[in-house]
Amino acid sequence: MKQLKLLSIISFFLLLLSSCSKDDVSAPIMELSVTEKTIQTKIKEAITITSRIAAGTAVKEEWYVGKELISTSSTFNHVFEVAGNYKIYYQASNNYGFYKDSFDVRVEALVREGGSSQYVTALFEFLPAPGQFINKAPGNLVSAEGLVGKTGMISLGAWGGYVVYGFDHSVPNKEGNDIDVLGNPLAEWSEPGIIYVMVDDNGNGKPDDIWYELAGSEFGKTGSYLRDYEVTYFRPESADKDIAWTDNNGNTGFIKKNTFHKQAYYPEWITANSYTLKGSWLKTKVDPSRPGYVVSLPYDWGYSDNQAEANGGGKVDISNAIDTNGNKVNLKAIDFIKIQTGALGDGGWLGEVSTEVIGIKDMHFSAGNK
Numbered sequence: 001m002k003q004l005k006l007l008s009i010i011s012f013f014l015l016l017l018s019s020c021s022k023d024d025v026s027a028p029i030m031e032l033s034v035t036e037k038t039i040q041t042k043i044k045e046a047i048t049i050t051s052r053i054a055a056g057t058a059v060k061e062e063w064y065v066g067k068e069l070i071s072t073s074s075t076f077n078h079v080f081e082v083a084g085n086y087k088i089y090y091q092a093s094n095n096y097g098f099y100k101d102s103f104d105v106r107v108e109a110l111v112r113e114g115g116s117s118q119y120v121t122a123l124f125e126f127l128p129a130p131g132q133f134i135n136k137a138p139g140n141l142v143s144a145e146g147l148v149g150k151t152g153m154i155s156l157g158a159w160g161g162y163v164v165y166g167f168d169h170s171v172p173n174k175e176g177n178d179i180d181v182l183g184n185p186l187a188e189w190s191e192p193g194i195i196y197v198m199v200d201d202n203g204n205g206k207p208d209d210i211w212y213e214l215a216g217s218e219f220g221k222t223g224s225y226l227r228d229y230e231v232t233y234f235r236p237e238s239a240d241k242d243i244a245w246t247d248n249n250g251n252t253g254f255i256k257k258n259t260f261h262k263q264a265y266y267p268e269w270i271t272a273n274s275y276t277l278k279g280s281w282l283k284t285k286v287d288p289s290r291p292g293y294v295v296s297l298p299y300d301w302g303y304s305d306n307q308a309e310a311n312g313g314g315k316v317d318i319s320n321a322i323d324t325n326g327n328k329v330n331l332k333a334i335d336f337i338k339i340q341t342g343a344l345g346d347g348g349w350l351g352e353v354s355t356e357v358i359g360i361k362d363m364h365f366s367a368g369n370k
């Protein structure tokens, strides 16, 4: 299936003093012919490392990747299928002593050059939360498909609703912002979407790898930001009823129906009578104190459908990627993107706070230049 290719040979010289009697030496003498301890490679390319041991020396050899035994010969040959950081351990022993060594391996994902469009080119998943635009445009599957290769309009419903797209090339992480997620915010009506990115670590063209949240201005702020938040939405008895929800902190509430949108708000293509969405949470900034003039002021930066274009819009920097522990990760490029409604807010007559996405584009793309 895969072509093994000799990418890197690191050989070292293991000199065991087999000509001496056991009484003469307390331990074997070993020498490394190379000093590189970190190996850079790409997925699906073989790494070969060969040990050189004095002829006629009976040595037991073992090569491991992590705890997995890969080889018991003088040659380590292995193909890494998934990008990431690995450790290779080598050990050799004979009657006279024991030798061990290790190598760090950084396996890079494939960076896909070129591409035909600055916009996302594939829709992988659309799972909105209930909302006033769900089950019709712009909150249906046709709307989600409308962002493929161009601009359009999609609403993700209330908190946790999301959509996943891919680009037909890897979007590089260059200086500054890299991706522009277009929305329809107004100066006093923000519906912030949290943006996640993914690298195709296993090179299969599917978003089955690791999501990294792009930290925005609220990241880590007590009271306005939570990770691992979950909301379960329940199908109402009839389409004219509000949609009940519960969260994993013991709160309950409703996504309320309004008079402008009379269709069912619970996604009709979901057959289960409840479903749970998971992600990070931003405290809603909806101010309902003037019911006729409800506002939801924007967060400072880092979200879609939040700041007006003049204030940076939904432009985000891949360098803000964080892992599940909230630690920064260095990504050279990304292949997939997820936008998720980040606030659980009720705008009164304006309906639920629900992120809209108008388009998603690679800010570095220029046709014929890549």
Ligand SMILES: [Ca+2]
Pocket: 173, 174, 175, 176, 177, 178, 317, 318, 319
């Ligand atoms: Ca960047």
Ligand SMILES: [Ca+2]
Pocket: 199, 200, 201, 202, 203, 204, 205, 206, 207, 208, 209
């Ligand atoms: Ca993948």
Ligand SMILES: [Ca+2]
Pocket: 155, 191, 352, 353, 354, 355, 356
């Ligand atoms: Ca909305």
Ligand SMILES: [Ca+2]
Pocket: 183, 184, 185, 190, 191, 305, 354, 355, 356
């Ligand atoms: Ca909006």
